[in-house]
Amino acid sequence: MNNEEQFEKVKNPIEDFLRMDRIPHIWCSGCGIGTVVTSFVEAIKKSKIDLDKLVVVSGIGCTGRVSGYLKLDSFHTTHGRAIPFATGLKLSNPELKVVVFSGDGDIAGIGGNHLIHAARRNIDIMVICVNNFNYAMTGGQVAATTPTGANASTAPYGNYEYSFSLPYIVEAAGASYVARWTALHLRRVTKSIQEAFKKRGFSFIEVITPCVTLYARRNRLGQGLNLLKYYYDNSDIQHGANTKEIDIKFQGKLIVGKFVDKEKPTYLDCMNEHFSKVIGDRYQLYGRR
Amino acid sequence: MKKVKADPKGVLTGSHYLDGDFAIAEGALAAGCRFFAGYPITPSTETAERFSERIPKVGGIFIQMEDELASMATLIGAVWGGQKAMSVTSGPGFSLMMENIGLAVMMEVPVVLANVQRGGPSTGLPTLTAQQDIMQARWGSHGDYEIIAICPDSPQECFDLTIEAFNLSEIYRVPTLIMTDECIGHMHEKVVIPPAKEIELVERKWYQGPKDQYLPYKPDKDGIPFMVKAGDGYRFHTTGLTHDYRGYPEINAEWQDQNVRHLVDKIKNNADKIIKIEEDETDNAEVVVISFGITSRIAIKAVQEARKTGIKVGNIRLITIWPFPEKRIGELAGKTKVFIVPEINYGQIVLEVERCVAGKAHVISIPHLGGGVHNPDDIFNTIKEAVK
Numbered sequence: 001m002n003n004e005e006q007f008e009k010v011k012n013p014i015e016d017f018l019r020m021d022r023i024p025h026i027w028c029s030g031c032g033i034g035t036v037v038t039s040f041v042e043a044i045k046k047s048k049i050d051l052d053k054l055v056v057v058s059g060i061g062c063t064g065r066v067s068g069y070l071k072l073d074s075f076h077t078t079h080g081r082a083i084p085f086a087t088g089l090k091l092s093n094p095e096l097k098v099v100v101f102s103g104d105g106d107i108a109g110i111g112g113n114h115l116i117h118a119a120r121r122n123i124d125i126m127v128i129c130v131n132n133f134n135y136a137m138t139g140g141q142v143a144a145t146t147p148t149g150a151n152a153s154t155a156p157y158g159n160y161e162y163s164f165s166l167p168y169i170v171e172a173a174g175a176s177y178v179a180r181w182t183a184l185h186l187r188r189v190t191k192s193i194q195e196a197f198k199k200r201g202f203s204f205i206e207v208i209t210p211c212v213t214l215y216a217r218r219n220r221l222g223q224g225l226n227l228l229k230y231y232y233d234n235s236d237i238q239h240g241a242n243t244k245e246i247d248i249k250f251q252g253k254l255i256v257g258k259f260v261d262k263e264k265p266t267y268l269d270c271m272n273e274h275f276s277k278v279i280g281d282r283y284q285l286y287g288r289r
Numbered sequence: 290m291k292k293v294k295a296d297p298k299g300v301l302t303g304s305h306y307l308d309g310d311f312a313i314a315e316g317a318l319a320a321g322c323r324f325f326a327g328y329p330i331t332p333s334t335e336t337a338e339r340f341s342e343r344i345p346k347v348g349g350i351f352i353q354m355e356d357e358l359a360s361m362a363t364l365i366g367a368v369w370g371g372q373k374a375m376s377v378t379s380g381p382g383f384s385l386m387m388e389n390i391g392l393a394v395m396m397e398v399p400v401v402l403a404n405v406q407r408g409g410p411s412t413g414l415p416t417l418t419a420q421q422d423i424m425q426a427r428w429g430s431h432g433d434y435e436i437i438a439i440c441p442d443s444p445q446e447c448f449d450l451t452i453e454a455f456n457l458s459e460i461y462r463v464p465t466l467i468m469t470d471e472c473i474g475h476m477h478e479k480v481v482i483p484p485a486k487e488i489e490l491v492e493r494k495w496y497q498g499p500k501d502q503y504l505p506y507k508p509d510k511d512g513i514p515f516m517v518k519a520g521d522g523y524r525f526h527t528t529g530l531t532h533d534y535r536g537y538p539e540i541n542a543e544w545q546d547q548n549v550r551h552l553v554d555k556i557k558n559n560a561d562k563i564i565k566i567e568e569d570e571t572d573n574a575e576v577v578v579i580s581f582g583i584t585s586r587i588a589i590k591a592v593q594e595a596r597k598t599g600i601k602v603g604n605i606r607l608i609t610i611w612p613f614p615e616k617r618i619g620e621l622a623g624k625t626k627v628f629i630v631p632e633i634n635y636g637q638i639v640l641e642v643e644r645c646v647a648g649k650a651h652v653i654s655i656p657h658l659g660g661g662v663h664n665p666d667d668i669f670n671t672i673k674e675a676v677k
Contacts, residue, residue, distance in 0.1 A: 019526070022537060052522035057366070068526055068538060073519040075369065076528035076538075078392050081362035084326075084354060088366025088374070089519055091350045092324055096370065096520045117355040275345045284348050 014041040019071050026065055030216075030224030032183030032209025033063050036130055037070070039186050039207075040101070043193035054097045057086040059106035061137045062211075063130040066101040080111030083118045086125050094124075094268060094287030097197065104131040104145040108164050112144065119173035119202045124266040126196045126203040129166060132211035140214030147250035151218045165247035166206045171260050176201030178243070178260035182231040183209040185256065192258065201266050208254060221251070290460055295319050295488035299347050307480045309447040309473040310335035310377070313403050314343065315480070316451025317375050319488055322401070323349030324374040326363035328356055328382055331415045332471040333405035336377040357382040361389035361402075368398045369527075371518035373455060375401040379471075380409045383422055383429070390464050391430035392529045394552060397506070397514060399458035399493065401451070403467035405474040408659030418471035419659030420582055420633040424640075426466050427611050433549045435556035437563055438466040438611040440581040444478045450608070456491040457563060461555055462513055468610060470633070472583040472662060496523075507534040512555045560612040567606040568617075570596075574603030576627045576675050579618070579642055581607040583662055584631050591668035600676050610638065618645035627675040631655035631668050651675070 012018070014037075027033050044054065051072060058067035060079035067074035077085045082100045090098045100107070107115055107129045118125065134152050135141040142152035144164045151158050167178045177199045179192040189207055196203035210216060210227035221227060231254065238246075239257040246255035265273065268287050275283040299318035307315065314336045317325070325340045341351040350367070354360040360376050367374040378386060383404045393400050406422050408414030422429075426438045437457050441447045451467060458465035496503055496515035503523045506514050517523045530538040531545045556563065571577055576595075580588040585606040592604045603625065607614065618628075618641075628650055630639040639654040646652055655671055657663050 019537075051524075053520050055519045068528065071524050073524060074526045075366075075519075076526070076530065077362065077365075078388055078529055081358060081389060081392075084359035084362040085366040087352070087359075088324075088326065088363035088368075089370045090366075091352065091363075092367035092370030092372040092374070093518065093520055113355050114359050117359070279345055283345055286348060286350070 014038055017041045017044065017071055018069055022069055025069055027062060028213045030210060030212035031062070032132065032207070033066065033130055035183045035186060036128065036189060036207050036209065037066055039189040040128065040193055042190045043197065046190070047194050047197045049097060049197055053095055055089055055099065057082045057089065057098065057100050059102040059111060061103040061106045061135070062132070063101065063103035064106060064137070080106055080109070080114065082106065083111055083114040083127065087118060087123050090123060090125050091268070098125045100125060100127045102129065103136070104129055104133070104166070105135045105143045108166055109144045116169060116173040119170050119175040119204065121267045122174055122176060122201045122264055124200055124202070124268065126193070127205070128193070129204065129206045130209050131166065131206050132209045132215060134211060134215045136211045136214050140211070140218055147248055147252070149250040150215070153214070153218065163248065165243070167204070167246060167259050168243040170204040171243045174202070175204050175260060176262055176264050177203035179204070179258040180206040180208070180246070180256050182235055182254060182256060183207060184228050184231040184235065195258075195261070201264050290494070291492040293490050293492050295485040295490055296321055297485035300485040300488060301482050302484045303482055305480045305482065306477055307444050308335060308475050308477045309441065309444040309469055310405060310475070311339045312444040312447035312480050313377060313451050313467065313469070314339035315482060316448040317401070317455070318343060318347060319448070319482065319485070320373065320452045320455035321490055322373040322375050322455060323347065324364070324367040324372040325351045325376060326354050326360045326367065326374070327376040327378065328354055328360050330379045330382045332407055332474045333377040333379045333403065335474070336403065336405070357385035358388060361386040361393070364400050365389060365393050365396065365398050368400055369519050375403070377403040377405065379405050379407045380413060380422060381411070383425065387429040390436070391432060391434070393464045394430065394434045394436065395529050396527050397462040398464070399462050400464050401454045401458055401467065402464060403451070403469060406468065406470040414660050416471070417660040418583065418633060418662065420470055420584065421637070421659060423468065423610060423632070423634065423637045426468055433553060435553050436464050436466060436611060437461065437556065437609070438468050439609050440468050440607060441473060442582055442585050442606065443473065444476060444480050447473065448480050448482060452488060452490070459491045459493050460513070461559065462494070462516065463556060468582065470583050504534040505536045506532060508551060512551070512558065556612055561616070563609060563612060564614045565608040566614050566617065567608060569604050570601070571603030571605065571621060571625070573601060574625050575601045576629060576672050577603040577605060577621060577625045578629045578631070578668065578672070579605045579607065579638070580631050581610055581638065584633060587663045587665050588631055588668055590665040591672060594665070594669045595672040598673070600672060602672055607638070613641045613645070615641070615645045618642060619647070622646040622649040625650055627651045627653060629653045629655060629668065629671055629675060631657070631663050633657045633659055633662065
């Protein structure tokens with residue numbers, strides 16, 4: 001058997017969850033998005049959730065392509081609007097488990113307003129935000145998450161803007177669950193997704209991932225392995241850390257962990273409870289069978 | 290196309306005194322819409338207020354979103370979740386909704402949106418009327434596509450045509466726009482809501498075949514693909530990208546050609562079934578006045594005055610503005626000498642009339658730039674001048 005035949009025979013361990021008729025994917029070698037997809041699938045397996053009720057929504061960008069590769073009901077929407085789209089799915093059909101899987105530019109840049117409002121309403125969805133510090137699909141432009149001082153194709157002299165610290169924003173806006181990991185923390189990401197599957201309310205998981213082709217090359221940070229080494233040397237797991245103090249400096253320390261995990265009525269809980277109180281028996285609970 | 294009767298739960302049967310905005314909300318509830326996502330904007334807000342008051346007792350969702358970008362995206366999600374969904378807006382909000390109207394077109398999502406028009410550009414005249422978004426309704430989102438747009442001329446029609454809009458959107462899997470205006474929106478008149486059993490609704494074109502053979506974008510014999518909803522085990526994919534029958538991205542000229550032709554043709558080829566116009570005394574008319582929405586209520590006055598003076602004036606009220614009734618206008622162009630088009634804008638529908646007339650008759654525009662309606666005398670005088 002030659003190598004090619006051997007390769008044909010070996011099944012990818014997450015193949016059953018992928019649209020194999022769309023493989024090979026578009027991601028560069030050394031990219032961290034596939035790693036997060038693997039963690040996601042592992043979490044699905046371990047959580048034993050009903051795949052028919054699991055829905056993935058993406059916006060636009062490299063991570064936006066995730067929805068197209070997962071063999072689930074999957075929606076590839078407009079740039080920045082994955083969260084309101086997901087809100088519509090969840091509220092229209094509350095038995096769905098809705099996951100938004102998209103990038104930092106999509107979720108926190110163009111979609112930033114929707115992010116804070118979904119967290120404020122505590123909509124019962126999970127958001128997995130792959131943060132590679134730049135707009136990668138369009139060629140490495142500066143983003144709301146690009147660390148100050150880093151170089152980008154539209155910040156060729158370096159970024160002089162302040163950057164967003166996503167866990168801080170999302171916690172302040174009212175999320176029930178907030179965690180941050182890197183693409184190195186495969187099992188931790190899986191565990192966080194498992195926890196978020198069980199969580200009722202707005203869950204937000206940020207995963208810092210290498211963008212080898214653009215961010216790393218422009219900033220002379222080396223290959224994928226060099227970036228993982230950076231994560232390894234500089235990540236500090238601090239569960240419950242104060243999210244005010246975990247912003248990311250260029251090539252600085254990465255405070256990771258689970259920062260928020262609280263019980264809080266969801267949007268539909270609040271709606272049902274409120275209407276039951278003010279309208280009384282004439283109100284039929286929405287979304288309960 | 291499967292027809293069902295309205296659910297009595299949402300139907301406020303009886304005779305009411307309602308404004309156009311309220312009538313739209315009642316029409317939506319009668320049509321089985323149980324999901325509203327929107328953002329307040331004058332002069333459309335009353336529809337949202339009415340829906341928010343009624344929906345808890347009917348059962349469904351009203352959510353006030355952070356902006357119109359989110360509203361439109363939420364509606365599309367809600368439709369894929371299995372519901373009928375709508376929103377209402379005006380000029381500035383309509384502009385923001387264009388992004389996801391395009392997504393609804395591309396994903397072939399039945400969704401209804403009312404635009405209670407006000408004067409523009411920009412913030413313009415928030416509290417005063419206009420019909421300036423007619424071309425935006427047709428061309429506002431980028432790319433080649435077709436939508437359906439209808440124009441009520443009274444609160445009663447706001448009710449009736451909202452039901453019609455839901456039915457059309459379901460039949461053709463296309464966003465359907467109710468292009469009303471501040472005058473109609475805030476005008477109070479008698480609105481008769483029939484019993485639920487007299488309201489006929491079109492059911493979504495649900496797919497029934499084997500789960501593993503579902504192709505979300507394979508046109509059926511009538512040209513319209515079948516739909517499913519999320520959570521039913523089809524594991525389907527849909528995207529705003531150019532796509533194949535499976536809904537998978539196809540970034541090439543061949544599928545782009547297929548997609549655009551399909552999106553345009555499914556409306557164009559059914560234009561005769563979709564288009565509704567009201568027409569009187571157009572046979573042998575020297576002059577035909579063409580108008581829509583609030584302007585048709587002023588135009589008819591001028592037409593009647595002109596008829597009293599012996600001028601043969603035909604009158605056409607466009608209920609459907611998109612797709613445009615090009616065939617009928619073209620037919621009349623051979624027989625009528627002059628077309629007069631009053632509208633509350635600087636001349637938008639008149640361009641369509643000129644296109645259809647194709648030089649075979651004289652076309653006169655009577656613009657009103659917004660903030661009020663025409664004086665019937667202006668239309669009457671134009672008719673008189675035209676036959677001199």
